[in-house]
Structures are given as structure tokens and as C-alpha cells.
Amino acid sequence: MDKNLQVIIEKKIEKTVENLRKNNMEAYVVQNCTEAVKLVEGLLKEGETITCGGSATLAESGVMTLMKSGRYNFIDRSVAKSREETEELYRKSFFAETYLTSANAVTESGQLYNVDGNSNRVAAICYGPKSVIFVVGINKLVRDLDEAVKRVKTCAAPANCVRLGCETPCSKTGECISLKTGGDMPSGCASEGRVCCNYVVSSWQRVKNRFKVIIVKESLGF
Numbered sequence: 001m002d003k004n005l006q007v008i009i010e011k012k013i014e015k016t017v018e019n020l021r022k023n024n025m026e027a028y029v030v031q032n033c034t035e036a037v038k039l040v041e042g043l044l045k046e047g048e049t050i051t052c053g054g055s056a057t058l059a060e061s062g063v064m065t066l067m068k069s070g071r072y073n074f075i076d077r078s079v080a081k082s083r084e085e086t087e088e089l090y091r092k093s094f095f096a097e098t099y100l101t102s103a104n105a106v107t108e109s110g111q112l113y114n115v116d117g118n119s120n121r122v123a124a125i126c127y128g129p130k131s132v133i134f135v136v137g138i139n140k141l142v143r144d145l146d147e148a149v150k151r152v153k154t155c156a157a158p159a160n161c162v163r164l165g166c167e168t169p170c171s172k173t174g175e176c177i178s179l180k181t182g183g184d185m186p187s188g189c190a191s192e193g194r195v196c197c198n199y200v201v202s203s204w205q206r207v208k209n210r211f212k213v214i215i216v217k218e219s220l221g222f
Helices: 003-022 033-043 056-061 063-067 083-095 120-126 145-164 169-173
Strands: 026-030 049-052 098-101 105-107 112-116 131-137 198-202 211-216
Touching (some): 003 026, 003 105, 003 211, 026 033, 033 063, 049 063, 049 083, 056 063, 056 131, 098 120, 105 145, 112 145, 120 198, 145 169
Parallel strands (some): 026 211, 049 098, 098 131, 131 211
Antiparallel strands (some): 112 198
């Protein structure tokens, strides 16, 4: 990476970390995925009950491999054989000691922005698990909520719809239809497979350091 651009990125990371901490969240910065996995390992206790939301970042970074290592009581929704079993595992997730996920965007002012379809992920982020660990690539750092909303509509949502095989307009065009009509944050399609149903902005937290945000200096996920 160009050294001049690196300086700008470092300043953006520093500002983001400072404001995350002001919002009662713990924040860490690591150089790569190997360091991210080691950090997550240090934040977890062997045998504790853990689970996660759907996340390309956790898979790409190697954190998912750690979660499935057998060292933890992992509530793994991928083993469910029916929708009913999946729903039951979603509910059990609220009683996990640690919930792992990524974020759709992190603003420089220290806010986490997440959008969900089933909404089990945003629900667990808001309440339930004692600790929530976010693993976030630098590609998800944005200036403000406006950029966060745009990022989801032009990147995260379309890519996830392709990944999940959802027949939505954005999976065909690469962006939300609301961008052409001037719609606001929750505006979008009326497709059965829509993944943008509930929108959560996490700001100042009552429970100090329940949120642990790991910023990885690599591009990860959507």
C-alpha cells in the first residue's frame, strides 16, 4: 500500500477507535487475520458457550475455524436439519456467553451499523449474550451513517443476496432500487428474499465493554 495512503488510513482507524471507546466499547486494532484469531482466542474461555451470526468475515478471517475447534460449546446453526431446528438455535443464542459477528459498517464517530433479514443477529447484538465480539475489516470503516447506509445498499446487501441465493433486485443490478427513487434508510424492495428488514445503530453502551470491536487492517467480508 502507498505509504501516504497508509497514513490517512491510520488516522481514520485512530479516530474510530477513540470514539468506540468513548461509546463504552472496547476496541482493538490488529495487522492481519492471524492476529485477529489470536486476539479472539484470548478473549474466549475454553468450554464457554459461544455462537455467531452469518458472516463472511468470520469465515475469511479464520475465526470460524477457531469457533469449531472443539474447545468451546459452539451453538452451530449450520448443523440444523430443518427450519424449526434453526429457529430453536437462534433462540438459544440469546443465552450464549459470547456472540461473534462482524458489522455492516463502523463510523468514525464510533457507531456500529447493522442490517438484518431474519434479524436474529441484530437481536443478539442488542440483548442477550454477555459479550459481543465484532471482527471488522478496514473496508467497513466509513465516515458517517450516510456512508454506512450507502455501503449496505451498494455492497453488503447485494453481495449477501448473491451469497444466499435471494431473488432480489439488488442481486441482479448490484444496488438497492431505493437509490434510484431517493428513498431513505429503510426504503427498498418488497421481495420475499429481502435481507434488509431491521436496521440497528449501536451508539453509547450502558454495559461497558460488552461490545469488543476488532479492526483488522485487511479487507474482509462484504
